[in-house]
Amino acid sequence: MEHPAPAAPATTRDGQTDLIGAITEAVRDGDGRTVRRLLARFADRATVTDLYALCDALHTVRRRTV
Numbered sequence: 691m692e693h694p695a696p697a698a699p700a701t702t703r704d705g706q707t708d709l710i711g712a713i714t715e716a717v718r719d720g721d722g723r724t725v726r727r728l729l730a731r732f733a734d735r736a737t738v739t740d741l742y743a744l745c746d747a748l749h750t751v752r753r754r755t756v
Contacts (some may be wrong), residue, residue: 701720706732714747 695703709732732744 706743708734710744710747712742713744714751717748718751 692721709728713725713728716728732740736744
């Protein structure tokens, strides 16, 4: 019997939501320097839950720009 992969959590820890929003905005604007700076800040305190939220946010940005 197969076990389905766990669903990604829809929430992030306090403080990470604004940072994820800033990262996705910089990606949408094509501002590579800001993306790198924000990702470094994000990496210092990211958890697996935060990574799922960032992935979901970036997929949303990609769908809008494609």
